[in-house]
Amino acid sequence: MDETTKKKKKTAECCGYPISIFFIVVNEFCERFSYYGMRAVLVLYFRYFLLWDDDLATSIYHAFVALCYLTPILGAIIADSWLGKFKTIIYLSIVYAIGQVTMAISTIHDITDANRDGTPDNFTFHIALSMLGLILIALGTGGIKPCVAAFGGDQFQEHQSRQLNTFFSVFYLCINAGSLLSTLITPVLRAQECGIHTQQQCYPLAFGVPAVLMVISLVVFIAGSGMYVKTDPEGNIMWSVCKCIGFAIKNRFRHRSSSYPKREHWMDWANEKYDKLLIAQIKMVLKVLFLYIPLPMFWTLFDQKGSRWTLQATTMSGDFGAFILQPDQMQTVNPILILTLVPIMDRLIFPLIQKCGLNFSPLKRMTVGMLFAAMAFVSAALVQIEIDKTLPNFPSSSESQLKVVNTYSTTLNVTISPNEHLLIESFGSSADYVTFDHQDITVSLNTNPVITKAFSLIKGGRQTLIIPSDPTVMYLKEDVKSKPREGKNAIRFVNGYTADLNITNLDSIEPSATTNYTLVNQGKRDFVLRHGEQWCEFSRKFGFGASYTFLIPSTVFSDDCESITEVEDMKPNSVHMALQIPQYFLITTGEVMFSVTGLQFSYSQAPKNMKSVLQAGWLCTNAVGNIIVLIVAELGKLPKQWAEYLLFASLLVAVSIIFSIMAYFYTYIDPAEIEAQVRKEQGLEPEEMEKETIEMEEKDEDQKNEQGVKQTKI
Numbered sequence: 239m240d241e242t243t244k245k246k247k248k249t250a251e252c253c254g255y256p257i258s259i260f261f262i263v264v265n266e267f268c269e270r271f272s273y274y275g276m277r278a279v280l281v282l283y284f285r286y287f288l289l290w291d292d293d294l295a296t297s298i299y300h301a302f303v304a305l306c307y308l309t310p311i312l313g314a315i316i317a318d319s320w321l322g323k324f325k326t327i328i329y330l331s332i333v334y335a336i337g338q339v340t341m342a343i344s345t346i347h348d349i350t351d352a353n354r355d356g357t358p359d360n361f362t363f364h365i366a367l368s369m370l371g372l373i374l375i376a377l378g379t380g381g382i383k384p385c386v387a388a389f390g391g392d393q394f395q396e397h398q399s400r401q402l403n404t405f406f407s408v409f410y411l412c413i414n415a416g417s418l419l420s421t422l423i424t425p426v427l428r429a430q431e432c433g434i435h436t437q438q439q440c441y442p443l444a445f446g447v448p449a450v451l452m453v454i455s456l457v458v459f460i461a462g463s464g465m466y467v468k469t470d471p472e473g474n475i476m477w478s479v480c481k482c483i484g485f486a487i488k489n490r491f492r493h494r495s496s497s498y499p500k501r502e503h504w505m506d507w508a509n510e511k512y513d514k515l516l517i518a519q520i521k522m523v524l525k526v527l528f529l530y531i532p533l534p535m536f537w538t539l540f541d542q543k544g545s546r547w548t549l550q551a552t553t554m555s556g557d558f559g560a561f562i563l564q565p566d567q568m569q570t571v572n573p574i575l576i577l578t579l580v581p582i583m584d585r586l587i588f589p590l591i592q593k594c595g596l597n598f599s600p601l602k603r604m605t606v607g608m609l610f611a612a613m614a615f616v617s618a619a620l621v622q623i624e625i626d627k628t629l630p631n632f633p634s635s636s637e638s639q640l641k642v643v644n645t646y647s648t649t650l651n652v653t654i655s656p657n658e659h660l661l662i663e664s665f666g667s668s669a670d671y672v673t674f675d676h677q678d679i680t681v682s683l684n685t686n687p688v689i690t691k692a693f694s695l696i697k698g699g700r701q702t703l704i705i706p707s708d709p710t711v712m713y714l715k716e717d718v719k720s721k722p723r724e725g726k727n728a729i730r731f732v733n734g735y736t737a738d739l740n741i742t743n744l745d746s747i748e749p750s751a752t753t754n755y756t757l758v759n760q761g762k763r764d765f766v767l768r769h770g771e772q773w774c775e776f777s778r779k780f781g782f783g784a785s786y787t788f789l790i791p792s793t794v795f796s797d798d799c800e801s802i803t804e805v806e807d808m809k810p811n812s813v814h815m816a817l818q819i820p821q822y823f824l825i826t827t828g829e830v831m832f833s834v835t836g837l838q839f840s841y842s843q844a845p846k847n848m849k850s851v852l853q854a855g856w857l858c859t860n861a862v863g864n865i866i867v868l869i870v871a872e873l874g875k876l877p878k879q880w881a882e883y884l885l886f887a888s889l890l891v892a893v894s895i896i897f898s899i900m901a902y903f904y905t906y907i908d909p910a911e912i913e914a915q916v917r918k919e920q921g922l923e924p925e926e927m928e929k930e931t932i933e934m935e936e937k938d939e940d941q942k943n944e945q946g947v948k949q950t951k952i
């Protein structure tokens with residue numbers, strides 16, 4: 239029996255809408271807040287809390303997203319064949335909430351930070367707990383995804399078809415409103431400092447708030463339970479489809495001899511055992527699923543917004559004058575644009591194209607959407623080329639780089655064997671790093687007597703030779719050799735004062751010593767220097783992604799910190815994050831054309847009882863897209879990031895050409911019409927079919943009433 243044909247239960251209404259819809263819409267908003275909020279900080283958590291490298295962080299991120307889009311099949315099977323949509327949503331939401339809480343707990347560094355140095359001591363514990371959390375989240379979010387929208391649709395009566403359409407628009411807006419708010423808020427929460435023993439990036443808050451939102455989502459959904467129209471499971475349509483396909487293949491194989499007459503379609507080999515209607519429906523579904531084959535490539539590019547593009551933003555400047563944008567907040571441009579572009583496209587662009595007499599069919603829209611996504615990656619490559627121009631010339635794995643800092647009382651002539659001569663004034667440094675293709679060097683200073691010392695440099699590393707007030711004890715200090723994380727600044731101090739010094743938030747520094755790097759955020763920062771009763775204060779304004787060594791002279795307290803000099807080890811990021819806006823605009827325009835159209839297309843081309851099968855198939859294209867990113871990342875990374883972006887863009891152009899050829903041969907169908915025709919061929923007239931349906935419904939209803947089961951819709 240078709241569950242969407244008629245509804246007999248009159249539900250409470252407000253302004254023509256079932257009141258129960260309110261609970262479903264709020265539930266979706268909270269759930270999407272929870273999911274996207276957690277996702278917004280996930281790569282940074284992998285990269286900077288678990289200390290994974292870029293490739294591993296990106297791979298696990300995409301594996302997780304892929305899992306989230308594979309589990310809808312599981313959710314659809316559970317709902318259709320066992321629990322029904324309502325119970326499936328409740329049970330899987332509980333699993334989801336437990337996953338979010340587990341994830342939030344795994345980010346508390348203090349749990350294993352026994353030595354209280356600010357970093358976890360037992361990474362295995364944090365990794366295991368976070369992986370468990372992510373698996374539960376993937377199971378929950380993917381499992382309920384195909385059920386919630388359909389459950390919302392179930393709430394509407396036959397006369398509410400206009401409201402039903404509005405519901406789906408509001409539903410989509412809720413997805414993006416929830417994700418917009420969360421991607422704005424969670425990075426801010428992450429940027430806070432918190433902790434019991436030491437203050438660190440507040441990942442527990444960034445993951446904790448999404449966990450709370452998921453609990454709220456569940457509570458809101460349960461609160462509406464008295465008002466919902468609930469349908470019982472109707473048997474597992476997916477299982478019937480699989481059995482029918484399996485039989486057709488087996489039967490075809492059994493009759494492979496040329497003596498058997500050919501059949502029009504290979505699915506016709508199931509005619510002996512299966513209903514013609516089911517076979518016709520499977521044919522319609524397979525035709526659409528075949529078209530889906532090239533689609534994952536779109537998602538391969540789309541989902542890199544959260545990984546590669548965010549990492550790209552960490553090497554850019556987020557100073558927008560009136561406000562500062564964190565690298566991970568750039569992702570919010572997508573839902574903002576969705577909220578504006580969907581109405582513009584629907585109300586303006588598509589009608590205008592239609593007015594011009596152009597046939598912009600759904601499959602054409604999807605092809606153009608792919609081309610927009612490819613253009614977005616060309617734009618990302620151009621931005622990357624600009625960034626690369628501003629990046630320091632880091633040493634290759636066989637080279638070593640050295641810089642010299644002089645805190646001796648006079649200018650020094652520094653000779654580095656065999657032929658490097660540097661003139662460095664007091665409390666100054668060499669202009670830039672000197673690159674060596676060998677590691678063993680000898681340094682001579684023109685002091686009286688001459689001081690000579692041998693050093694071994696780190697292969698592939700950057701170091702600074704610190705010449706203190708007593709040059710005989712000159713020493714090497716390792717420098718940062720990549721941009722500091724998350725657009726922060728790495729700073730350190732050389733103590734040229736004659737006694738121990740205390741600097742805000744740092745351990746005490748001995749005379750002539752150099753501190754390790756400390757990361758500071760963008761903006762104005764104040765430091766207080768102290769020795770006994772003496773103190774002075776100095777301030778510096780920082781940009782994004784720079785590195786500095788501050789040289790403290792012996793006169794520091796007498797001139798009130800004025801004489802502190804600054805050596806720039808690495809220039810701040812100079813390419814502005816606004817340059818990422820064109821790539822976001824292009825990918826979002828592509829998304830509206832591809833994703834929104836794809837959803838409508840999947841729905842309109844699916845037979846009535848297999849809408850969920852195609853929805854699950856559609857979600858699977860997203861999963862496969864993420865798996866492709868994983869494979870590409872694992873197979874090997876191109877030496878240049880811009881080249882990788884161009885590779886993805888070219889692949890998508892190639893795929894969109896293949897898709898447009900496949901689309902050319904696709905004939906749009908009206909599934910209801912085909913179903914009616916098959917029924918007619920089977921000898922069932924429309925009136926008879928109607929009568930039969932009503933009789934079946936009434937019989938079914940009577941049975942349910944007898945059993946005392948609340949049957950609310952037919």
Ligand SMILES: CC(C)C[C@H](N)C(=O)N1CCC[C@H]1C(=O)O
Nearest residue numbers: 274413414417418572573576833
């Ligand atoms: C990535 C954005 C925050 C959300 C995106 N615009 C979107 O609505 N979706 C991306 C995959 C499908 C859809 C969703 O259901 O989340």
